[in-house]
Amino acid sequence: MRPPSRFPEDLITLQRAWQQTFAELAQAPAGAGTTVLRRRLITLSGNLCTRPSWAASAAWRAGSVELRRAARPHTSAPTEGEAAA
Numbered sequence: 001m002r003p004p005s006r007f008p009e010d011l012i013t014l015q016r017a018w019q020q021t022f023a024e025l026a027q028a029p030a031g032a033g034t035t036v037l038r039r040r041l042i043t044l045s046g047n048l049c050t051r052p053s054w055a056a057s058a059a060w061r062a063g064s065v066e067l068r069r070a071a072r073p074h075t076s077a078p079t080e081g082e083a084a085a
Helices: 009-027 035-049 057-071 080-084
Strands: none
Touching: 009 035, 009 057
């Protein structure tokens, strides 16, 4: 079971949307008309970075990795990056 997050649920949902959009963009073939995905990713990035809780740049750097981990779907096996940590 995943421990409770220190992030509000709406922020985790926003991060999950960013990760999903990024994955869709990464899987899109070249020349597939990715304008909508790129614009969505830019909008989501702006929304994430301008949150009041990230007002200080140090807060963003310190919390962004933890937020990405909190938004990641829970699996029993560690991901490649976690296995090395």
